[in-house]
Amino acid sequence: MQVSIPVCYPCPSFPQTRPFAGDGRKFGRVDSGFMPKLWEGLSVGAGAAVGACARLALTMQFGEGLWPILAINMLGSFLMGRYRPGPFWGTGVLGGFTTFSAFAVVLVDVPLPHAVAYLTVTVVSCVAAWLMGNRWSA
Structure with a gap:
């Protein structure tokens, strides 16, 4: 019995599946959602690097x-509310652009x-900025 497992999703230069010799139960089940999740995670990571550099x-x-x-x-909150971006631009770029860690480190010194x-000012103003961006998007 041959089982096809996904490889290199969604890379167009490679075939989407390749034959896998053996019984699927012997080697465990292949999660068909793994590769899309992997690519999404990599795109979020790449976006976070771009946002952190910005x-x-x-x-x-x-x-x-x-x-x-x-x-x-x-x-960053305004842009998130305005455009409601997907994983790369939202979680990645804007998530890397905005910062909680630097915010927390700076607060230790005051x-x-x-x-x-x-x-209080940060939470209220960032929520207000998101709401303003969300209102402009409608």
């Missing part, structure tokens, strides 16, 4: 600190009342 460029241009990070996060105020 964030780095803006940070180098405008400096590090609370307010540039807030502006970057608000811009007094607690300032950190709480900045956290």
Whole structure:
């Protein structure tokens, strides 16, 4: 019995399946959704690299600190609401562009009342930016 397993999805230069000799139960079942998930994961990772580089460029241009990070996060939230992008542009590029880790690291260095105020301003302004972008998309 021959079983076909997917290879190199969705690469057009290779055949979509190749023969696999043996009983599928002997070697385990092949998950037909694996390759599309793999490609989606790779596209998200590539997009995140692009977004992180864009964030780095803006940070180098405008400096590090609370307010540039807030502006970057608000811009990313607005674009996410405006365009509702898919995995590459949304989760990847805009996910890499916006930053929670730098936001958290910067908050460690400020007094607690300032950190709480900045956290509140960030959450409220980013949600507002997303809502504004979402409203413009309709």
